[in-house]
Amino acid sequence: MTKNCEKFLGELSDYVDGEIDPELCAEIEEHLCECENCRIMVDTLKKTVKLCCGEKCEELPKKLDKKLNNMLREKWEKKFSDRS
Amino acid sequence: MDEKRLVKKAQSGDFDAFGQLIEKHKAKIYGLALKMTGNDQDAEDIVSDTLMKAIDNIDQFRGDAAFGSWLYSIALNEARKHLGHEKRKDLKPIEEYLPNKGGDHNHDTADLFDWKDPHELLEQEELRGIIDEAIAELPIIYREAFLLRYFEEMSVKEVAEVLNESEAATKSRILRARVALRDKLSKVFEEQYDKKLREISG
Numbered sequence: 228m229t230k231n232c233e234k235f236l237g238e239l240s241d242y243v244d245g246e247i248d249p250e251l252c253a254e255i256e257e258h259l260c261e262c263e264n265c266r267i268m269v270d271t272l273k274k275t276v277k278l279c280c281g282e283k284c285e286e287l288p289k290k291l292d293k294k295l296n297n298m299l300r301e302k303w304e305k306k307f308s309d310r311s
Numbered sequence: 312m313d314e315k316r317l318v319k320k321a322q323s324g325d326f327d328a329f330g331q332l333i334e335k336h337k338a339k340i341y342g343l344a345l346k347m348t349g350n351d352q353d354a355e356d357i358v359s360d361t362l363m364k365a366i367d368n369i370d371q372f373r374g375d376a377a378f379g380s381w382l383y384s385i386a387l388n389e390a391r392k393h394l395g396h397e398k399r400k401d402l403k404p405i406e407e408y409l410p411n412k413g414g415d416h417n418h419d420t421a422d423l424f425d426w427k428d429p430h431e432l433l434e435q436e437e438l439r440g441i442i443d444e445a446i447a448e449l450p451i452i453y454r455e456a457f458l459l460r461y462f463e464e465m466s467v468k469e470v471a472e473v474l475n476e477s478e479a480a481t482k483s484r485i486l487r488a489r490v491a492l493r494d495k496l497s498k499v500f501e502e503q504y505d506k507k508l509r510e511i512s513g
Contacts, residue, residue: 233406240486264410267423268493274426275493278442280461284342291355295337298359300326302366307324 231258232265239265243273314378322369329369333362336379339463340386346458347390347451349443357393361386376472383463383473387455400450402487408494424501432503445495449488456481457488 235255241247242255259266287295312320312331320328337358344357364385372381410422429438446454459470471481 232409236405236409236490237486240489264423267425271423271426271493271497272489274429275489275496276461278429278438278496279446279492280346280458283462284338284345286338287341287358291341291358292337295359295362296330299329299362299366302363303326303329306366 232262232268235265236268239269240272243269243276315374318369318372318374318378322372329366332378333365333382336382337362340382343383343386343458343463344390344393346446346462347454348393349447353393357386357389360389364389377469380469380472383459384475387473390455391451394451397451402450402453402491405487405490408490424497424504426497426500429496429500432500432507441496441499445492445499448495449491453484453488453491456484457492460485461489 235242235258238247238251238255242252247255259269286292312328314332317328317332321332340361341354341358344354345351348354348357361382365382368385372378376384433441446458449457456470456474459465459473460467465473467478467482467485470485471478474481476484
């Protein structure tokens, strides 16, 4: 690892996410062409997010959803009936 | 109907409006809570406590932030309560995750372990366990920033709004969490890879 790797490490995550200004992006890409470590760093930073956050929760378990709806409605009715 | 109108209707007692406001967030909050705590029951408690609190406090929501950000702030407070007080620990500065820090090194030789495809190394369940453990090892402030950014797919600005932190501080937390997670996973995968090699060579 060199001073350049240290300099770029703070930027590699933004680079992976495509959130970096074009000038810095070009500098990083030039560095990546000659640095195997940083190429691995970029690849594994990308895989880290994919592995840790790839499986999304699209919906609540049905039983929980039903239970929640009942609880929330009951609480709602109590709150607003206390007001009137 | 836009969010502001839904909020007004909910604040005047319309349960259906409240239902519409929470609809697109409740599964995501459950998913976040599951990732934060690694426990189904805790995740259930967090999502229900969050939505109950939202009902209690709906009148105080002034619309300065998006409704979703407000809901996530409540959810994170609930998650922190479930996770309890952790011993104050911090992550290393990111430079310390680099091998041979600052040394003159031949660029062409890699010091870092190249993961290839972790799915070829480990069974799905085992891999999931390793990932969950690595996430659980992150100090809470890093865990929540990382998960909001990449699991909930929020922008840095949105994460900062939920955490009530500056964008710079939020960005730094997300980066440090990502680098620390990468490092942890890398160590485990390298161990597994060496183990496989030993098995093959008999």
